[in-house]
Amino acid sequence: MASTNIYDxxxxxxxxxxxxxxxxxxxxxxxxxxxxxxxxxxxxxFYALVGLFLVYAERKVCAFMQNRVGPNRVGKYGIFQxxxxxxxxxxxxxxxxxxxDKLLFTLAPFIIIIASFMAVAAIPFxxxxxxxxxxxxxxxxxxxxxxxxxxxxxxxxxxxNKYSLIGAMRSGAQIISYELSVGMSLLxxxxxxxxxxxxxxxxxxxxxxxxxxxxxxxxxxxxxxxxASTAETNRGPFxxxxxxxxxxxxxxxxxxxxxxxxxxxxxxxxxxxxxSIGATIFLGGWMPFHVSGWIGFNQVMDYIxxxxxxxGKTGFIIFLMMWFKWTFPRLRIDQLLxxxxxxxxxxxxxxxxxxxxxxxxxxHF
Amino acid sequence: xxxxxxxxxxxxxxxxxxxxGMSVTGKYFFSPGQIVTQQYPENRKxxxxxxxxxxxxxxxxxxxxxxxxxxCAICELNCPNGSIEIVSARIDGPDGKKVRVIxxxxxxxxxxxxxxxxxxxxxxxxLAFGQEFEHAVFDRSVLTKILNQPGSSIIKxxxx
Amino acid sequence: MKEVIHTPVPSVEEEEYHxxxxxxxxxxxxxxxxxxxxxxxxxxxxxxxxxxxHRGMEKMCEKDTYPQIIHLTDRMDYLSAxxxxxxxxxLVENALQIEVPERVxxxxxxxxxxxxxxSHQLWWxxxxxxxxxxxxxxxxxxxxxxxxxxxxxxxxxxFLQSYYTPGGLMWDIHPDxxxxxxxxxxxxxxxxxxxxxxxxxNVIFTERSRNIGLMTKEEAISYGVTGPSGRGSGWSCxxxxxxxxxxxDKVEFKEILYHEGDTLARYMVxxxxxxxSMHIIEQLIDNIPEGDFSAKMKAVIKLPAGEYYQRVESAxxxxxxxxxxxxxxxxxxxxxxxxxxxxxxxxxxxxxxxxIADLVAIGGSLDLVIPxxxx
Numbered sequence: 001m002a003s004t005n006i007y008d009x010x011x012x013x014x015x016x017x018x019x020x021x022x023x024x025x026x027x028x029x030x031x032x033x034x035x036x037x038x039x040x041x042x043x044x045x046f047y048a049l050v051g052l053f054l055v056y057a058e059r060k061v062c063a064f065m066q067n068r069v070g071p072n073r074v075g076k077y078g079i080f081q082x083x084x085x086x087x088x089x090x091x092x093x094x095x096x097x098x099x100x101d102k103l104l105f106t107l108a109p110f111i112i113i114i115a116s117f118m119a120v121a122a123i124p125f126x127x128x129x130x131x132x133x134x135x136x137x138x139x140x141x142x143x144x145x146x147x148x149x150x151x152x153x154x155x156x157x158x159x160x161n162k163y164s165l166i167g168a169m170r171s172g173a174q175i176i177s178y179e180l181s182v183g184m185s186l187l188x189x190x191x192x193x194x195x196x197x198x199x200x201x202x203x204x205x206x207x208x209x210x211x212x213x214x215x216x217x218x219x220x221x222x223x224x225x226x227x228a229s230t231a232e233t234n235r236g237p238f239x240x241x242x243x244x245x246x247x248x249x250x251x252x253x254x255x256x257x258x259x260x261x262x263x264x265x266x267x268x269x270x271x272x273x274x275x276s277i278g279a280t281i282f283l284g285g286w287m288p289f290h291v292s293g294w295i296g297f298n299q300v301m302d303y304i305x306x307x308x309x310x311x312g313k314t315g316f317i318i319f320l321m322m323w324f325k326w327t328f329p330r331l332r333i334d335q336l337l338x339x340x341x342x343x344x345x346x347x348x349x350x351x352x353x354x355x356x357x358x359x360x361x362x363x364h365f
Numbered sequence: 366x367x368x369x370x371x372x373x374x375x376x377x378x379x380x381x382x383x384x385x386g387m388s389v390t391g392k393y394f395f396s397p398g399q400i401v402t403q404q405y406p407e408n409r410k411x412x413x414x415x416x417x418x419x420x421x422x423x424x425x426x427x428x429x430x431x432x433x434x435x436x437c438a439i440c441e442l443n444c445p446n447g448s449i450e451i452v453s454a455r456i457d458g459p460d461g462k463k464v465r466v467i468x469x470x471x472x473x474x475x476x477x478x479x480x481x482x483x484x485x486x487x488x489x490x491x492l493a494f495g496q497e498f499e500h501a502v503f504d505r506s507v508l509t510k511i512l513n514q515p516g517s518s519i520i521k522x523x524x525x
Numbered sequence: 526m527k528e529v530i531h532t533p534v535p536s537v538e539e540e541e542y543h544x545x546x547x548x549x550x551x552x553x554x555x556x557x558x559x560x561x562x563x564x565x566x567x568x569x570x571x572x573x574x575x576x577x578x579h580r581g582m583e584k585m586c587e588k589d590t591y592p593q594i595i596h597l598t599d600r601m602d603y604l605s606a607x608x609x610x611x612x613x614x615x616l617v618e619n620a621l622q623i624e625v626p627e628r629v630x631x632x633x634x635x636x637x638x639x640x641x642x643x644s645h646q647l648w649w650x651x652x653x654x655x656x657x658x659x660x661x662x663x664x665x666x667x668x669x670x671x672x673x674x675x676x677x678x679x680x681x682x683x684f685l686q687s688y689y690t691p692g693g694l695m696w697d698i699h700p701d702x703x704x705x706x707x708x709x710x711x712x713x714x715x716x717x718x719x720x721x722x723x724x725x726x727n728v729i730f731t732e733r734s735r736n737i738g739l740m741t742k743e744e745a746i747s748y749g750v751t752g753p754s755g756r757g758s759g760w761s762c763x764x765x766x767x768x769x770x771x772x773x774d775k776v777e778f779k780e781i782l783y784h785e786g787d788t789l790a791r792y793m794v795x796x797x798x799x800x801x802s803m804h805i806i807e808q809l810i811d812n813i814p815e816g817d818f819s820a821k822m823k824a825v826i827k828l829p830a831g832e833y834y835q836r837v838e839s840a841x842x843x844x845x846x847x848x849x850x851x852x853x854x855x856x857x858x859x860x861x862x863x864x865x866x867x868x869x870x871x872x873x874x875x876x877x878x879x880x881i882a883d884l885v886a887i888g889g890s891l892d893l894v895i896p897x898x899x900x
Binding site: 062065066067068162163166170237239240243244245246247248326327328329330331332333334335 | 657658
């Protein structure tokens with residue numbers, strides 16, 4: 001089972017040396033605090049960069065799908081467009097709404113952004129490259145990422161705007177329903193993997209990703225996960241909470257400036273998050289594509305750094321989600337719930353049974 | 366049992382229709398040659414408007430600063446929203462009689478709706494459409510134009 | 526015949542609340558204001574408030590001569606500019622009993638049908654956007670651009686052409702006109718497949734539009750819902766068939782009728798009409814006869830005293846122009862019976878007890894053009 005990946009030692013030794021250096025130069029308490037601060041800072045930077053990049057990527061992807069060029073004025077191919085947008089949003093006035101609940105109105109964007117920020121912590125970017133490796137990593141991610149709906153609800157409620165309220169209520173119903181499907185589709189793989197710890201799940205996919213190992217039920221679970229996670233991030237054909245043509249901008253109608261930017265960033269961060277969970281659980285995370293027995297082929301694959309594997313897989317799922325968004329019309333709220341309770345949930349339950357049966361009989365690869 | 370099969374038939378036909386839709390957007394995504402956007406300020410040099418394009422009303426002048434306008438005011442009469450004002454003057458003609466000539470042909474671009482009645486009805490074909498379309502200005506008064514150039518006169522032979 | 530039920534406006538109950546959709550709202554496509562009473566998300570009652578883009582066009586007509594009126598009608602239903610112009614021209618020509626040259630009739634029919642295609646393209650684009658499929662908008666506009674280019678080449682304008690004059694045309698068609706139109710038809714027959722793939726067959730779209738906004742034939746007649754919206758309810762109301770003008774009695778085309786009366790039927794009528802319009806153009810484009818592009822007209826057009834009424838089938842429905850002349854060069858009174866105004870009136874009736882999302886879909890399927898409502 002020993003991994004021969006050449007990059008593993010590098011990551012481990014880097015983190016170890018930082019760790020040792022800190023603990024040798026100061027007291028353990030301060031070393032711990034410094035470590036936490038470093039991790040927080042790194043994640044914050046990562047968060048901002050990924051958000052900015054994803055906004056740019058989405059605009060380019062949708063532009064190409066619509067026979068347009070997309071942003072191309074700020075910098076070559078418009079790569080600095082999102083940074084310019086960000087600066088613009090920073091400088092804009094924060095409009096204060098009369099008769100709104102001031103505290104909740106201010107709090108809501110922070111709740112949303114904190115929820116998505118917390119979930120990033122558990123994602124493994126490479127072997128040993130994660131902030132924290134819980135035993136119950138999947139449970140933690142599900143729990144934390146569903147906190148975001150509180151922010152959406154608060155935003156809609158406190159805005160004192162009927163459009164926002166409708167959007168928030170829709171989003172509440174939507175996320176509570178689809179949370180179920182996301183959880184269950186992940187559980188299907190947990191049955192196969194026999195663990196909820198992310199690092200072990202990835203390790204278990206060394207010779208074949210779970211989507212291949214679990215064949216039929218795993219593919220079904222992956223499709224359900226794609227649909228449900230798109231719905232959970234309020235994107236694509238499920239963007240009822242925003243519903244531009246119906247509710248102008250839904251729950252964030254009244255937000256401006258940096259508060260709006262928080263919602264905007266959180267949407268893309270959430271997308272990144274569910275994509276990376278999907279990549280980790282179904283497509284092997286940072287694990288390169290290995291075929292059992294083909295030693296030469298496996299070694300060639302090992303030369304590609306694991307973080308690239310991880311980012312490639314995540315990017316693939318993100319692209320799929322963008323593709324959905326820019327193709328399909330929006331669902332209506334009752335159709336959204338019908339899809340969940342009438343189609344996804346029964347199929348999901350049956351799928352779990354099927355997976356359990358297959359694991360029991362040892363029919364997986 | 367029938368409804369059971371319908372349930373799955375619904376799923377498969379639904380997914381199939383979604384995939385067909387995705388094939389369209391996917392096709393365009395992977396064929397960037399289909400981009401139709403014009404890069405406007407960059408292509409100003411090469412941008413050629415159609416010859417009939419109604420950008421603004423102009424009065425063509427020839428090399429000797431001659432135009433064809435007699436100041437008959439038919440264009441002013443035909444203009445539905447008063448965009449044209451004719452200020453004519455009477456000068457002494459060659460045979461001693463007073464002759465009406467155009468003094469100022471005032472054209473309010475800001476009021477013009479490009480109905481092309483002035484160009485169409487001009488008996489002397491003195492007016493035409495120019496192809497200039499970048500009419501944005503900071504001061505509205507710039508949009509009031511005098512179409513006959515200073516010092517210009519009518520082409521010999523077309524006066525009354 | 527089933528009796529038409531006019532539901533009385535219910536009193537506002539306590540749990541109902543109002544929202545203003547418009548005058549600035551993404552799905553009203555202009556400055557229409559709908560005061561919607563909602564119970565949760567259910568539309569209970571809806572009051573359209575018009576007049577945000579009222580320009581007093583009928584009054585303005587009273588001081589304009591007949592050729593000048595044409596450029597005003599462009600701005601009424603700007604997506605059927607040619608067809609509106611056609612109505613005024615036909616009114617004047619019929620009143621003066623002028624026979625326009627055959628060439629003019631050909632060109633006018635082709636232009637009208639191009640106009641119908643581009644109007645339906647833009648409608649498809651914005652309808653897709655209303656339902657949340659933003660990509661539809663760009664595909665629709667991309668193809669519409671080709672028609673606008675053809676127009677710009679011939680008429681000099683892309684949008685508000687004022688190309689027709691009483692008795693004929695402003696100027697002759699551009700030499701490349703026929704070639705370009707044929708190229709466009711070839712192009713669009715391919716591209717309309719995209720439309721069908723991305724929206725018509727899509728399960729989300731069909732689920733959202735089927736059985737939504739049901740309007741019976743009787744209701745369509747009683748509210749005066751004409752055009753594709755009325756034909757989606759099975760009301761045969763195509764002026765081109767019933768009171769042919771220009772060349773519509775010579776060309777072969779079908780009047781598209783669907784009997785379901787829902788949003789999907791209204792959608793399908795317009796999609797099929799695009800095919801029919803292309804069919805009409807294909808019959809005419811190679812046969813444009815040589816000749817004058819305008820009949821001989823007097824410099825000052827004066828209609829004999831009397832009342833005149835002219836109907837044409839615009840892209841939205843039955844456009845009627847009622848004119849009283851007292852023998853002067855300007856009309857004594859002009860009245861436009863615009864299709865969008867009547868089509869709007871049914872919105873309240875057919876969107877009751879549906880959701881906001883459905884209201885947006887129904888509003889899109891009626892294809893309202895707001896300046897056409899307010900004039």
